[in-house]
Amino acid sequence: MTDHTAVGVCVALNIGFNAARTRLGILALDGMLPRVCEVAYGEAITGLAELAGPAAGLTRLADVCLEDLTETDDCAHIALQWEAIAADGKLFTALLADLMLIPAGDQITALSLTGTYWQPPTRAGALLDQAIVCCCATAAMGTFLDSVACRLVHPAGPA
DSSP states (O other): OOSEEEEEEEEEESSOHHHHHHHHHHHHHTTHHHHHHHHHHHHHHHHHHHHHOGGGGOOEEEEEEEOOOEEETTEEEEEEEEEEEOTTSOEEEEEEEEEEEEEOSSSOEEEEEEEEEEOOOOGGGOOOOHHHHHHHHHHHHHHHHHHHHHHHHOTTOOO
16 A cells, blocks of 8 residues: 555546637636635545544645646646645645646547545554545545536636
């Protein structure tokens, strides 16, 4: 067992690549991405606490670091990192990931998030069950990606 889990989620968007890339740039500048990260991290920790016990939930997101949007003709990319505070007050990296847009047709764009999720440190360095961590991390990344996807396809917000 290890203290990290590879995560990857992808969704197809009913929007052209150029429009999605422009909207992702706007989201990166308006502060929405860190807020969505906070919600997703909270979901992961809540899931861990429910499945592995309350001690697994004694952490909180401290910071979200976003790299600038990088763009090419066939890709838009933002690297992101989540820093969290463990129960003992120590800072740890919770996620290193890449958020990417890739054209998948004339009016279809693939949005993906791939990276590595670290479980919160537990007392005495015990590791949580890897299947539980993977399930919670994947669900949280799905929440994050769904929120970003919704804002890319419906920039004014859901109806």
